[in-house]
Amino acid sequence: MKIRFYREPRSLTVVSAILSIYTVVAFHLPAFRAVLDNIEKGFNGAFIFASVAILMLAVDFFFYYLVLYLGRGIGKYILAFTFIADAICLYFINTYEVLITDMMMGNLFNTRYSEASGFLSWGMLYYIMTLGLAPCIAIFFTKINYNSFKKFLGNIGTSLAIVLVVILMNMRNVLWIDNNSTQLGSLLMPWSYTVNSVRYYNRMKKLNQKEILLPDAEFTTDSKDVCVLVIGESARRENFSLYGYHKETNPLLAGDSITAYIANSAATYTTAAVKAILDHQPTNKLYEILPNYMYRQGVDVVWRSCNWGEPPLHIEKKYTHKLLKKMYPEADARYDGIMLTGLKEEIQNCDNNKLLIVLHCSTSHGPTYNEKYPKEFEVFTPVCNTVEVANALPEELMNAYDNTIVYTDYLIHSVIGILKEIPERRSCMLFVSDHGESLGEDNLFMHGMPMKVAPKQQYEIPFIVWNSGGNEELKLLDEVEQYHVFHSIMKFFGMRGPVYNEEFNIFR
Ligand SMILES: [Zn+2]
Incomplete structure (x- = not known):
């Protein structure tokens, strides 16, 4: 046998x-x-x-x-x-x-x-x-x-x-x-x-990929400026009361003098969407991204992150979540608020006239929305805390998500507050989400659907701007894109050069 x-x-x-x-x-x-x-x-x-x-x-x-x-x-x-x-x-x-x-x-x-x-x-x-x-x-x-x-x-x-x-x-x-x-x-x-x-x-x-360098720019002003770019994570527009949501998710920003633009993201997943926020034009190629370009042009650039997925950064002051935890052992490292610790001092101690700060958030990243904000921001209850979110009650899932927006409201408001305390610098704050989020509409959750078939919840994003010079200095625009970030920040710093495109600038 x-x-x-x-x-x-x-x-x-x-x-x-x-x-x-x-x-x-x-x-x-x-x-x-x-x-x-x-x-x-x-x-x-x-x-x-x-x-x-x-x-x-x-x-x-x-x-x-x-x-x-x-x-x-x-x-x-x-x-x-x-x-x-x-x-x-x-x-x-x-x-x-x-x-x-x-x-x-x-x-x-x-x-x-x-x-x-x-x-x-x-x-x-x-x-x-x-x-x-x-x-x-x-x-x-x-x-x-x-x-x-x-x-x-x-x-x-x-x-x-x-x-x-x-x-x-x-x-x-x-x-x-x-x-x-x-x-x-x-x-x-x-x-x-x-x-x-x-x-x-x-x-x-x-x-190790080599990026394509952009042509040099010149500075037409020598004013002391600081721009804080806050990159949101999975923050969808329709859940911001600033954009008409029926629940009060933006109680603090409602009292700030901000401009809320309508915008759609260029992609529905983090790596591509963050790249779009930092790119000067739609492209699949690796051009010099905003922080690298600014740094090479002589701007002081600080990158603080509780997230990941950005293109390679070639700057000196890149603070990952791990590094922030080491720098600020007293801060609560579970939440994005750690990125605000020591931020005011960082700006005040900077001796460069032009300072760009990027905060890369992770607050609304699912599926465990209820773990992304401190307890005092749990305004809407009850919230779901199951690991199988598709089985959660829709209202509880929405409550948990809305609380992440309430916390985001606090984070943005706090950045504006810090900038107001430093009047010696002209300042502006841009909050742009990387993409939106599905929360059970059409039985879809999270994000990442191909753009062509993605539901609007996954690409309709908030684009919120605060400017120390007031809203009069901002253009009235029906709609903006993530590519507006690059050129608007160039304009804010008074930079001129072949790469600058006035069409993608929000400042007057
Ligand atoms: Zn994302």
Whole structure:
């Protein structure tokens, strides 16, 4: 019987199915543990668990079938490599409780052999010998019947169809997926190390990308100026009472003399939208962005951030959230308010006539809106605090989101307050959100839909301006774009040059 087993060719369908089941049982247990930790009891929790299981079986089957069919002999070596790598990753996950993220892959690539060899242990060897080698031996000793091309299409098509159906049936759990995908993705071999290696590589490539320098400008004024650009996160226009929302979400700004322009974002996700706020024109290329350009032209530039996703910055004073925490240990690091700590002193201590400050907020980023503001800003109650936001009561979800806008109102008002206390400088404040947010309209949540099909909630943004010279110095415009930021700040600092476009300037 044993000899017959090896001699008789096995259908590729059966081999792929067995390898797929083996992978799920041997290598995906940490991912299933993570799923169990992050679902709530009840039908939907069980549904998510079953969906992940079916999804993984189908995806693994698809992968193995594809690699073996197209790769033939070489395919076996590719799979052998993945099984060994799977075993090593599982060893790390189980032993060190690490997540195989892009940062982790970066650490791995940057580790010299001497450091890596410190990790070699009997434990790792045990994982490789048992979990890794067993499937290798099985595929090399099994004769595979590769079947017809028609069957190949049928099997590939069926597994893809299963994946699609599972995804479609989980549309209502899209928030849960969004919330947990990074963790799950980093626990599922071989996707974790392959996808995250590519992501790490792309990130490095982007960081090293050379930007196209813009032509120099000259300063036509020597007044002492400060401009604070506040970049909002997922703040949508229709929930600002300044723009007519029925709930009082802007109690403080209502008393400030501000101008609220109508604007649409250039994109619905952070990296592209933040780039648009900092770019001088719509472009896919990497031109010198506002802070880098200003810095090179001699403006003092300060970047304070509780967020991420901006193009590479080439300035001296870049304060990440981690750095801010170190600089101001007394501040509450959970909220964007930490960016205001020491801000007044920073402006007062600056001896450059032109000062640009950028604050990159994260306040309205979902899905846990209720965790993004201090308790005293919980004006609208009750709020939802479930991890499965699609199952939250719509009013509770909206209340939590509205409270983030109330907190944003406070942040913007505070920046204006700080600027008013420094009368020796002309000052202005621009608040522009990166994109909007869906909160259950058409059963959509969060953001990131392609612009062409995105609902208005995801791109209708607030564009709020305060100017120490008063509103008379601001143009009356029906609508502005994120590209107005670049040219308006140039105008404010009295800069002239070939790149300046009066059409995108809000100042008179
Ligand atoms: Zn964003």
